[in-house]
Amino acid sequence: MSDENSIVERTSRVTRSREQARQSYNSMSRFYGFLSSGSEKKFVQTAIEGFLKPHEGERILEPGFGSGQVLVALARAVGEEGKAYGIDISDGMVEVTRKRLAREGLEGRVELTRGDAASLPYEDGFFDGIFMSFTLELFDAPEIPVVLQECRRVLKDGGRICVASMSDQGKHGTMMKLYVWAHRKLPNFVDCRPIHARAFVEDAGFEVTSCEIMSMWGLPVEIVLGGKGS
Numbered sequence: 388m389s390d391e392n393s394i395v396e397r398t399s400r401v402t403r404s405r406e407q408a409r410q411s412y413n414s415m416s417r418f419y420g421f422l423s424s425g426s427e428k429k430f431v432q433t434a435i436e437g438f439l440k441p442h443e444g445e446r447i448l449e450p451g452f453g454s455g456q457v458l459v460a461l462a463r464a465v466g467e468e469g470k471a472y473g474i475d476i477s478d479g480m481v482e483v484t485r486k487r488l489a490r491e492g493l494e495g496r497v498e499l500t501r502g503d504a505a506s507l508p509y510e511d512g513f514f515d516g517i518f519m520s521f522t523l524e525l526f527d528a529p530e531i532p533v534v535l536q537e538c539r540r541v542l543k544d545g546g547r548i549c550v551a552s553m554s555d556q557g558k559h560g561t562m563m564k565l566y567v568w569a570h571r572k573l574p575n576f577v578d579c580r581p582i583h584a585r586a587f588v589e590d591a592g593f594e595v596t597s598c599e600i601m602s603m604w605g606l607p608v609e610i611v612l613g614g615k616g617s
């Protein structure tokens with residue numbers, strides 16, 4: 388297991404407040420679905436089908452669901468006996484996702500909440516699985532362990548968490564330098580900064596059973612699957 392302080396210290400800080408994050412995602416909510424389709428979709432699909440593997444009857448949570456594409460896939464995977472749950476800080480994203488679920492006829496199979504992933508409004512041991520894509524890396528370094536501890540608390544023993552995140556591991560080529568430059572210049576728009584997701588997941592006490600670094604537009608993306616032992 389890595390030393391948590393050193394991971395937190397090695398990770399860059401985020402100064403944006405919750406309210407600023409909420410406003411920023413509210414303003415992007417109507418067109419976010421277009422921005423995040425395409426390449427990002429491929430990663431999310433790999434993470435769900437190849438890592439989390441949700442099954443019928445399960446309860447699965449997605450913190451930071453954005454425009455709700457993954458919730459549609461999760462709701463279909465868990466079927467009528469299961470349920471998908473989403474929590475997102477942006478009321479705009481909640482609204483866009485509510486409409487998407489209605490169009491897909493899945494309103495009854497997904498419970499949406501506007502709230503903060505660092506303080507989850509669910510009871511201990513409620514979920515079989517948690518999926519989080521391009522969201523953990525938005526939190527300030529000392530908050531990442533808080534979010535993961537909340538995820539651990541609401542997971543059942545034997546439950547699993549899958550995190551897909553921009554990664555500071557792997558090759559750091561020109562695209563990464565450009566991305567980090569853009570993140571510094573436009574931290575409200577280019578807000579997902581690369582982190583070492585695996586180290587954070589391990590430090591939160593999960594056993595990492597799979598981890599892969601893939602490339603999206605030349606940028607490393609880490610997909611990590613962790614289990615909460617019984």
Ligand SMILES: C[S@@+](CC[C@H](N)C(=O)[O-])C[C@H]1O[C@@H](n2cnc3c(N)ncnc32)[C@H](O)[C@@H]1O
Pocket residue numbers: 405408409412423427431450451452453454474475476477480502503504505519520521522525579
């Ligand atoms: C970069 S988007 C990722 C959306 C989606 N998971 C995807 O892969 O396309 C991050 C999402 O996290 C949400 N978010 C940001 N801070 C949050 C917080 N503190 N708690 C819950 N959701 C948050 C944003 O509103 C946004 O919908």
